[in-house]
Structure formats: structure tokens, C-alpha cells
Amino acid sequence: MSSRPLNLRTPGPTPLPPQVREALARDMINHRGPEFAELIRECTAGLKAIFQTQHDVLILTCSGTGGLESAVANLLSPGERILVVSIGYFGDRFAQIARMYGADVQMLSYEWGQFARPEDIAARLERDSRITSVFVTHNDTSTGVMNDLEAIARVVKGAGKLLVVDAISSIGSVPLPVDAWGCDVVITGSQKSFMIPPGLAFVSISPAAWDKSRAATMPRFYLDYAQAKRWADKGTTPWTPAVSLFYALRESLRLMLAEGLEQIHARHRRLRDYTREGLRRAGVELFAPDSHASWTVTSARVPDGMTSKELRGRIRAEYNIVLAGGQGPYEERLFRVGHLGYVAEADLAPVLEALATVLGEAPAPARVG
Ligand SMILES: Cc1ncc(COP(=O)(O)O)c(C=O)c1O
Numbered sequence: 001m002s003s004r005p006l007n008l009r010t011p012g013p014t015p016l017p018p019q020v021r022e023a024l025a026r027d028m029i030n031h032r033g034p035e036f037a038e039l040i041r042e043c044t045a046g047l048k049a050i051f052q053t054q055h056d057v058l059i060l061t062c063s064g065t066g067g068l069e070s071a072v073a074n075l076l077s078p079g080e081r082i083l084v085v086s087i088g089y090f091g092d093r094f095a096q097i098a099r100m101y102g103a104d105v106q107m108l109s110y111e112w113g114q115f116a117r118p119e120d121i122a123a124r125l126e127r128d129s130r131i132t133s134v135f136v137t138h139n140d141t142s143t144g145v146m147n148d149l150e151a152i153a154r155v156v157k158g159a160g161k162l163l164v165v166d167a168i169s170s171i172g173s174v175p176l177p178v179d180a181w182g183c184d185v186v187i188t189g190s191q192k193s194f195m196i197p198p199g200l201a202f203v204s205i206s207p208a209a210w211d212k213s214r215a216a217t218m219p220r221f222y223l224d225y226a227q228a229k230r231w232a233d234k235g236t237t238p239w240t241p242a243v244s245l246f247y248a249l250r251e252s253l254r255l256m257l258a259e260g261l262e263q264i265h266a267r268h269r270r271l272r273d274y275t276r277e278g279l280r281r282a283g284v285e286l287f288a289p290d291s292h293a294s295w296t297v298t299s300a301r302v303p304d305g306m307t308s309k310e311l312r313g314r315i316r317a318e319y320n321i322v323l324a325g326g327q328g329p330y331e332e333r334l335f336r337v338g339h340l341g342y343v344a345e346a347d348l349a350p351v352l353e354a355l356a357t358v359l360g361e362a363p364a365p366a367r368v369g
Pocket residue numbers: 012063064065066090137139140141142166167168169189198
């Protein structure tokens with residue numbers, strides 16, 4: 001085993017800033033008391049600034065998938081027709097949840113590694129007027145492809161449909177001005193751009209989404225938006241929240257707002273370029289096209305002659321660097337480098353060096369992309 005400190009380079013959970021780790025050690029408070037009311041209010045205000053929205057942002061105690069499920073449960077009715085745009089594993093998951101709840105799910109699927117084309121979405125909406133809502137993944141973490149959400153939003157809102165966005169691995173690192181682009185529901189998770197542990201989901205809700213949710217009849221209880229909002233207005237949550245994560249969130253939001261949204265976005269864009277450039281120099285074939293490469297995770301092909309597990313096993317054993325493997329059909333064919341949240345070039349340089357060394361010694365030469 002390497003004696004170096006662990007370098008966690010998965011696309012979530014991400015490493016934690018020291019201020020966040022200290023906040024996590026604080027003692028409990030009563031979540032029905034004034035300290036928690038102050039805490040949830042500061043967290044909500046900070047999230048609204050990051051989401052660039054004047055509307056509601058709810059904080060739910062669940063992972064990102066709970067946030068996705070909340071959108072299905074709160075916005076739809078059984079048998080309602082929706083369009084799910086999928087470019088990978090997480091788009092498929094959104095569809096799976098909606099199907100499980102009894103929605104009539106129409107798919108617009110792209111091959112893994114491809115991005116969604118707004119004109120295809122426009123054509124589907126034009127052809128099928130029964131579709132009420134479009135569900136789309138901004139950045140599919142499984143492929144490292146980032147959709148042009150601004151263009152997609154223009155098409156969806158132009159057609160007068162509700163737009164629901166899985167922004168779990170994008171918002172907070174990547175520009176996504178929720179109100180300016182007209183996104184109705186935007187969902188993310190705490191363990192990605194927000195530099196805190198897993199366990200919270202953040203969901204923004206537009207006035208149109210509130211109207212839709214009041215008429216929607218899917219069953220909902222734990223993740224009911226109306227309940228969450230009613231209690232948030234009183235400075236608490238309907239159910240016992242993950243109090244420690246709220247402490248952590250307050251610290252991380254202070255750090256994020258001090259750095260500034262534009263600076264955060266610029267850093268992630270720079271880290272995307274730095275990682276792609278370094279991997280290319282190491283002779284690795286990148287999976288996502290340059291035009292739609294993710295700012296938060298870079299996916300690359302494992303060279304012939306080895307599996308993702310073998311490659312990552314060596315990188316872990318020799319350098320104490322943790323990379324992510326592929327997902328679904330690409331489990332052994334891809335590896336992924338996370339560069340979101342609390343991360344800088346200095347964290348990525350050792351990763352690129354390690355990969356160049358290990359792949360330089362690989363039995364078969366790496367293919368050059
Ligand atoms: C784009 C995207 N959607 C959904 C999820 C699921 O989130 P969670 O694992 O927090 O439930 C993830 C997690 O990696 C993700 O990256």
C-alpha cells in the first residue's frame with residue numbers, strides 16, 4: 001500500500017474542506033428550536049444564490065436519487081406522458097423511477113458518449129402533444145458528457161412544457177442559472193459540488209412546478225414538497241433532518257459564496273481542460289466529445305489488455321488515488337476522474353502522473369484519441 005495520503009478522485013463523494021469536517025463534529029441541537037431555524041434559513045438563502053433562483057429551494061434528507069424520485073412523486077399523475085431524455089446511466093434511472101410510479105414514459109435515448117440534440121427534443125414535442133414534461137440529465141456522470149441545457153431549456157419552454165433537470169453532478173460547479181433558463185425543477189445532491197458528505201438533496205421549484213404539483217396525484221409522503229415547504233417556512237423540516245449535514249452545508253455555502261460563482265465555474269472549466277490535456281498526453285482515449293465534455297468528471301477508455309478494475313487497483317495500491325470505474329455496460333471499459341467540489345490542479349497533477357506511469361507500462365499500448 002502507498003504511504004501517500006488518500007486522493008479521492010471519484011465524482012462524488014468528494015473530499016471535504018477542513019471547515020466542513022469541523023462543522024460535522026458539532027453536538028446536536030433541537031431541530032424544532034431557534035438555532036435550527038437560523039441554520040435552515042441561512043442554508044436555503046445560500047442555495048438560492050447558487051441556484052440563481054428567486055423561487056423555492058427545498059432541502060430534503062435523502063441522497064440525490066431521493067431528489068429525483070421527489071420530482072416524479074410531486075409533479076406527475078399516474079398514466080401521465082412524459083419525455084425522458086437519456087444519455088447514460090442516470091437518464092435511464094430517471095425513466096425507471098417514473099415508470100415505477102406509473103407514468104407513461106417516452107424515451108429519447110442516445111448512445112453512451114453522445115449528447116442530447118435540442119432539435120430532436122423539439123421534434124418529439126411537436127409530434128406528441130400529450131407529453132406534459134421533459135426530464136433531462138444536465139451532466140451524465142456515467143459518461144462524462146454534459147448536455148447544452150440552455151438550448152434544451154429554450155426548446156422545452158418554447159413548447160410550453162415543464163422542465164425537470166437532474167443537475168446532481170453539475171449545479172454548483174457549472175453555470176445553471178435556474179430562473180434565467182426557465183428550469184422548473186432542478187435537483188442536486190450534497191456530495192457533489194457542495195463539498196459535504198452524502199445525505200441531502202436540494203430541489204428548486206418554479207411557480208409553474210408548484211401549480212403542477214397541486215394538481216398531481218402520484219402518492220407521496222416523505223418527499224412531499226408541500227409539507228417540506230410548509231415546515232421550512234416555520235424554520236424546520238417535517239421529519240427529523242440530518243442536522244450535522246446542515247451544519248456542514250452552512251460552512252460549505254459560506255466557502256462557495258466567498259469564492260464566488262463565476263470563479264467556481266472558471267475553476268471547474270479549467271480543471272476539465274487540465275485533466276483532458278493530461279490524459280491525452282498520457283496516451284489515453286477520452287470518451288466524451290470535446291464539445292460536450294463535462295466540467296466535473298472526465299471519462300476515458302481503459303487501454304486494451306486490462307480491465308478498469310485492474311487499472312484502478314494499481315493506481316490505488318501504488319499511489320493511494322481512488323478513481324471511479326465505468327457504469328452499466330461500460331463498467332470495465334471506462335475509468336473516470338472526478339474534478340468537482342474541493343479540488344484544484346494540485347490534486348489532479350498526481351493522478352495524471354500516476355496514469356502516465358502505469359499506462360506507459362501497460363502490456364498493450366494505449367490508443368491515442
Ligand atoms: C447525474 C446523477 N444523477 C443521479 C445520481 C444519484 O445520486 P445518489 O447516488 O446521491 O442517489 C448521481 C450520483 O452519482 C448522478 O451523478
